[in-house]
Amino acid sequence: MSTNTADQDKIKQHTVVIAGGGAAGISVAASLHKRDSTLDIAIIEPAQKHHYQPGWTMVGGGVFKPETTSKPMASVIPGFTSWYKEPVSSVDEEHNQVTLADGSTIQYQALILAPGLELNWDGIDDLKQALGSNGVTSNYQEGMASYTWEMVQNLKSGRALFSQPPMPIKCAGAPQKALYLSADHWLRTGVLQNIDIQFHNAGAVLFGVPDYVPALQSYIEKYGVGLNYQSTLVSVNGPSRKATFRRTDTDGNTEDREIGFDMLHAVPPQRAPEFIRQSQLANEGGWLDLEDDTLRHKRHTNIFGLGDVSGTGNAKTAAAVRKQAPVVAENVIAHLRNQPLTAAYLGYGSCPLTVENGRIVLAEFGYGGVLQPTFPAWVNDGTKATRAAWFLKAKQLPALYWYVMLKGHEWLAKPARRSV
Structure with a gap:
């Protein structure tokens, strides 16, 4: 009892x-x-x-x-x-x-x-142990972004790998954002030509909403990034600085390829x-x-x-x-x-893609990839890299998060209506 x-x-x-x-x-x-x-x-x-x-x-x-x-x-x-x-x-x-x-x-x-x-670090063999040393980093890990910046500043030549796992993941543009900001720093400091940058994406396209791809592709070309689609990071050997990627061809056949690196920004699969x-x-x-x-x-x-x-x-x-x-x-x-x-929620999501320090492609879209821009094009054209979007991301969004969104102030967030 x-x-x-x-x-x-x-x-x-x-x-x-x-x-x-x-x-x-x-x-x-x-x-x-x-x-x-x-x-x-x-x-x-x-x-x-x-x-x-x-x-x-x-x-x-x-x-x-x-x-x-x-x-x-x-x-x-x-x-x-x-x-x-x-x-x-x-x-x-x-x-x-x-x-x-x-x-x-x-x-x-x-x-x-x-x-x-949940970030499934064990979904990539030996990645968890490799993080934080030998050039292996991830902005997805709490406290690890400072190490990313340290690696970016210290790298003057060599190979930098950036990975993106299968969808869905939180902030689908974040793996690319790390790439663009790193490449921009290397460009500004005059070492970009000495660095082999590769982006390994488990998906088949650069970004899931086609309207934003041309602007992103122009930065891929500007930075000389090698694109590898349907290429999934499966294991990391930190001490030997080698990463293994599994490439899937159009017929579904897979082949593993080991690639050496001086810096690896890895993103784990998520669930x-x-x-x-x-x-x-x-x-x-x-x-x-x-x-x-x-x-x-x-x-x-x-x-x-x-x-x-x-x-x-x-x-x-x-x-x-x-x-x-x-x-x-x-x-x-x-x-x-x-x-x-x-x-009703119409699937709105926003991904401010930081393509360089000072410019952002502000991707805003809903279900089915339908564009849902917050502002008219004359204020900010989200399909192009703009300084206005950078100002929003770098100067205003943190305060809006802490003091508006978390406080229940629903700025520009009025629900849509559904018939019942």
Whole structure:
């Protein structure tokens, strides 16, 4: 009997439970509170630091200082929420409850899943051990972007390899951004002609939305980059400075090729967190199975999701979260009030491609690659490299992230409407 009482003491109850305290979780909490300040909201997030991850590429290019890209989680988690600092162990969608790693249970009326994704470093043999020495780096690893910048500054000649894994990944343009900013530095310091730059992309095209390819291709040619499509990094030997890539031809045949390097910027394959991908909440690819427009789970009406864990066909970027959060907030409240879901997300994502220090190709698009520019072409033509887009990325977006988006101020993020 005493055991049952102890178990009951571990059960907490909240109206809305949010799994994840990253950009998605905190933004949607703020948007919910903005609409109904009486809501009882809980956030589950074990991390003690909150990172502005779009800034890591800029650190790797010598533009941002690393300390500007993170804050203590306690300073970012909204004070109106209950904060649970244990990881999620499992979701029991039939009984409307979440179990944490310490065995405690939280019950919900509505659940919002925003745990982000998982970097699968073990998906490339020996990459994890190689990181941070012998010229092997990755802006995707916390704290590693400073090493990227160190390598870029020190490299005066030799071979620099940049890899991109199979999709989906967070910020699909980030592997290229590292390449462009590095090459721009080598050009400006007069050593570019001494460096063999290669881009190995597991995909078959430079960028998934054709409208942006011409501008990017012009920079590939400017920097003399060797393009290798359907070429996937499969292993790294740091001490010998060699990387193995698996090339797939048009008939599906594969061939492994070992390439020596002086610098390697590697990006790991990515996947949903284990408690999602190994549950009934996942789609066939292991991502959270959501309706494209409402962002509600396809089989569980009181479960919603947003951010990188989503199985929807949008780009996994912070800009996508900015448009998703108001949609989820509106629809969660509509669900709680037994009203129809009228807010719709149209797949917006933004990828500011830093093609040089001072210019950016601002790719903005939705489902199916349909262009969704925020500004008219006379302000910023996103299909070209512009200084206006650089100013937005380098000077304004960090403040907009910390003080607008995470605070529930939905600037240029009004949900679309769906007929019901």
